[in-house]
Amino acid sequence: MSVVDEVTAANERYASGFAKGALPMPPGRKFAVVTCMDARLDPAKFLGLEEGDAHVIRNAGGLVNDETIRSLVISHHLLGTEDAVVVGHTDCGMLTFTNEELQEKLGPEAEGIDFEPFPDVAERVRQSVEAIRGNPLLPDSFGATGFVYDVHTGQIDPV
């Protein structure tokens, strides 16, 4: 079975039991989550989110960079969120390579591209929290808190 067939079949099961009605566009619990794309992480499950509760932004590393700020600006200014929860995790793939190694693997097309690896998850989460707190496009009242999720226990620890 192809990926498309698999997800289509899974979606038919989901939609057949769908009873959410018309949820409003703004997140009901007024916060946004920023976390890693890692397959082992299901932020809805490990943070207790139902459909309609919170924005979820995910990328390789769970980084707050300019693109994350784009999403958070829209989240706050257009859709009313007031807090961000940033969640890195143990055993992150971003700790396993350097820019030079990945650029060499990819060849000339990748020259000069920053893939944003980092050596320390908790430190990177702290930087992301500071990047939110210090960003001039988000008000001082917009909260930001950081955690590290442990892929072996399912627990989040504040940083």
Add this chain to the structure above:
Amino acid sequence: MSVVDEVTAANERYASGFAKGALPMPPGRKFAVVTCMDARLDPAKFLGLEEGDAHVIRNAGGLVNDETIRSLVISHHLLGTEDAVVVGHTDCGMLTFTNEELQEKLGPEAEGIDFEPFPDVAERVRQSVEAIRGNPLLPDSFGATGFVYDVHTGQIDPV
């Protein structure tokens, strides 16, 4: 109860029942999902993903831009995914504003920033699929398929 208290309490319940053991870092089903941060979307539920199955990348609009490509390059070249599933959705917030309107609301700090709004969800999904297919950092063998999720029915429709 604060956001931090709420997510911490929810996480304690999740971790107390955590029995995933040591899942491997590479996604077991070898694909990545790109979708919107919208609170009404739970891609794990509507695509049938368990922890460990697939990378999930989310941003405002579910766009494939340079930052999404950064994540997909890491997903494919370092962690072995072979397909991407791009999912836009009906009633997307990105259809409700223009750059000029948001820049004006935010003031001088936002001058020149592209917040990447778009007028047509299916068309934007098609562009994202093409951006993956045509990217020189991903091989021709890397698949990309697009869908639009209907927030009123829970169904995905291919585009």
